[in-house]
Amino acid sequence: MDIEKVNSMDFGEFVDVFGNVIERCPLIAAAVWSQRPFSDLEDLEKHFYAFIDALPPSGQEGILRCHPDLAGRELQQGTLTAESQREQSGAGLTSLGADERLRLEELNAQYRARFGFPFVLAARLSHRAAVPRELARRLHCSPAQELRIALGEVKKIARLRLADLLGVDPSRL
Ligand code: GUN
Known part of the structure; x- marks a missing residue:
């Protein structure tokens, strides 16, 4: 999947495809969609990370609590x-x-x-x-x-999941 395809997705499709990049946190994909267009795949990844980094510690802990043991x-x-x-x-x-x-x-x-x-x-x-x-x-x-x-x-997991979805080698992100 190339970046043009990602940028062409409507909200529903984007959340369907990227909703579990962060485990059980489709809200993050929903927020990232609003930041489009993305210049490239690395830019897309950066938006997921930036959302996590901008949360207060309570929100960051919430992301961790969405993960199963x-x-x-x-x-x-x-x-x-x-x-x-x-x-x-x-x-x-x-x-x-x-x-x-x-x-x-x-x-x-x-x-x-x-x-x-x-x-x-x-x-x-x-x-x-x-x-x-x-x-x-x-x-x-x-x-x-x-x-x-x-x-x-969480970010390493996201990188690998994004690479899978986009069909690229994770080292390319
Ligand atoms: N690492 C990769 N996937 C997972 C997961 O679903 N839960 C936890 N705890 N670690 C992970």
């Missing part, structure tokens, strides 16, 4: 978004053994108790053994530091 209840229940399902599956999180799942469940709960939002990691850039290690490491961060790191992961 990695290997969590929604994965077991089959209620993940298609994108999250694909990403978690690609990282091997859909085929954890019972012990690994329990360990991640405990760590996810500790993380949520400490920071008040779920652990977000660009699962496609990770794998099943690295996820609990990274989670345990980030548990030691300060809340302000962790909010910044988690939003950075």
Whole structure:
């Protein structure tokens, strides 16, 4: 998909296509649509990031809270978004053994108790053994530091999802 095609989309089509670039936050795509036309794909991506950066911390935490736990209840229940399902599956999180799942469940709960939002990691850039290690490491961060790191992961996820939708290599964005 090229930028002319993106710029030609009406509101409904744009939100249908880009509504889950930020997990379960179609409002962000709805706001980004108002910024068109986009000069190129990188410009489109920048508008998603700028919206996130302009939010107060309560809104940024709200974005994180829209994310499901990695290997969590929604994965077991089959209620993940298609994108999250694909990403978690690609990282091997859909085929954890019972012990690994329990360990991640405990760590996810500790993380949520400490920071008040779920652990977000660009699962496609990770794998099943690295996820609990990274989670345990980030548990030691300060809340302000962790909010910044988690939003950075949201942006990495967005970049990969945008690259998929646009049919380009993520390094081109
Ligand atoms: N990384 C990639 N997708 C997701 C997701 O849906 N939830 C969390 N927590 N991390 C992710």
